[in-house]
Amino acid sequence: MLPEPALPCEVIALHVRLPNGVAFDVGKVRLETLTAMVQMLGRLSCSDSTTG
Template structure:
């Protein structure tokens, strides 16, 4: 655990109620919420390292207007029904020659699924690109599997 996270853990709980529930410092709660909103941050890991239940941190995220999950902002950028995200592809050599009489068009296909999986296929024949895209479109994938 980093020193900053250790310091946050020390400052987070400021006391206990008579029924045993913890009383939390508002500034430390806000700092933990900010950490949870960082790209690649795991809410459950940060909660565990700070000694707080992940559901409690989720509640703080909702209270701070973040819908309970740090990655909801990412999910709202890419609609759940969208199977693909636009990925810029640098131009490549579009034609490969097998023989003098047989010219076959090939291309590179790159796709990034909403759950963060990147697919990079090199040298796909143009006649197969449609089949590849259809197969990728049939994959069951949601942004919620990125954790």
Template sequence: MSDSHLSELAQRLVVGRKRDGRSIYDEKAKHELIMACREPGASLAKVARACGVNANQLASWVRQYERSVAQNTPLSGEVVEAQASDFVPVRIEPTEPAAAEPVVNLQARLPNGVVLDLRGCDLGQACSVIEALGRVRCSASTKG
């Protein structure tokens, strides 16, 4: 975004002041400012400085906008454009363990006092945990 556009945006951004001195912002200009921050290579701090807005405040607006887009709920006075998503919701149903697979009930007390309790897991899961524990490096003081 060009510096001239940012200075024009800064002039339109603040439309008034509250009694306590806080600024009242134009929603359309605020939305343009958020979009300027989301452009590739845009520096939020530089955009905030050019428009006379606190960088933390601008970052808060950008986060709020991103949350509203993620939830598909528009901010006050904002029109949300429909965007095609690369992500498709996937529902994963829990599967019952096959009847042929044995269920393992294993309990191990480690030298450091940790109790490993594997109850109701299948043989593959138990083997994976045991192999992972076998690869963990331990200090000489725990070897016995």
């Protein structure tokens, strides 16, 4: 019995530029990796939204 062929992995690139000039560029990563990175960035505190 022959092994099943590997499924093609989804590869994606992302470019984001925020109004404050911050740029975020990611090229040719797997969708799972990009998802984890975006979730991690979403959990970071934003200095603009904090009071003090």
